[in-house]
Amino acid sequence: MKRIDCLKVLAGITRENDLVVTNLGNTPHEWQSVRPSRANLYGMNLGECTPVALGLALALPNRRVIALDGDGNLLLNLASLADTAYHNPANLRILVFDNQAYESPGGMPTATAHGVDLVQIAKGCGIHKSFTAATIEDFAEKIKLFEEDGFCFLVAKIETGTIERPPYASLDYKYNKYIFTTYIEETEKKPVLRLRSRSPFTEK
């Protein structure tokens, strides 16, 4: 099963106002190719994809938040599964692409290549709606759980490999910050950046 095929299926059920947080590596490029949107927050570094998605979900409980994490990224901060289970945000969905490898830095195996089962860990943390999909047909069925109410966790067992990338990226992550925050300001009708037009040092 290829990640890009899973992402195409996911894009088919993603609503326009769903907020999607991705990890680093190949996922953000593939996701941008199938669902370009101001509602995407790309490029969370190792161990930070699920925590950032949790914070976003807690801040905006009326918006659905989808985290696109990876096995290597999540393994660095496995305790984030425990904390996410504890807070149990009903609007959060976590999708982990498990290719059993640190693919971007060269392909060394992750712990999941040696039998570590992320779904069992999630269940042990108390995330009862935790599932694995190993084929694209299975994935297309399990991803429907994202449409149901409540926090859920899905691991997609994928092969390594990615789509061809253009030579230049269309955005960097700081630029993405401003795209995303202004999108939230517009759609939630509240300030996010809170930049100041005056300083207390010069106000009379």
Place this chain on the structure above:
Amino acid sequence: MNVEASEAIVRGLKSAGVDLVAILPDHGFDRVQKRIAEDQSFTFVPVSNEGIGAGVCAGAFFGGKSPALMIPTSGLLVASWPLASLHNLWNIPLLLLIPFRGDVGDAQPVMRTYNFTTEPILRDLQIPYVIVREVAQVEGAIKDAVTSSFAWQNPICLLFTGETLR
């Protein structure tokens, strides 16, 4: 942390508009953390390590919250990874509240290390900080830190010591 300083922190957070507080339990902040947990005006997010707390605060900022991360002195070392890879790289505002254990006057031997690590790490992470020694400084320091954090799109840290910790 004494009762007066704890109450001053709660007042300061409210008047500065802080509405989400992520914490890892800390002896120095024990009283104020319990106060915040009981106060419905804050989204209270206890976490299992400080790196998760920093990530949660970044996500909360993206969702329009004004977050604070309240962690033990040692937790700055744990949080340094997301503070570098998220907050510094993306310029994300954050109010960082840390007891300055290991400051001169602290008699606990295991805290000595943090005298050597705390301020250099904050400087290396390009996080401006203020050392708050008196209870009377607390509310104003929080307000100023939140103001500059959003205006500069950068974390600001308050290190509590002296009268506030005794």
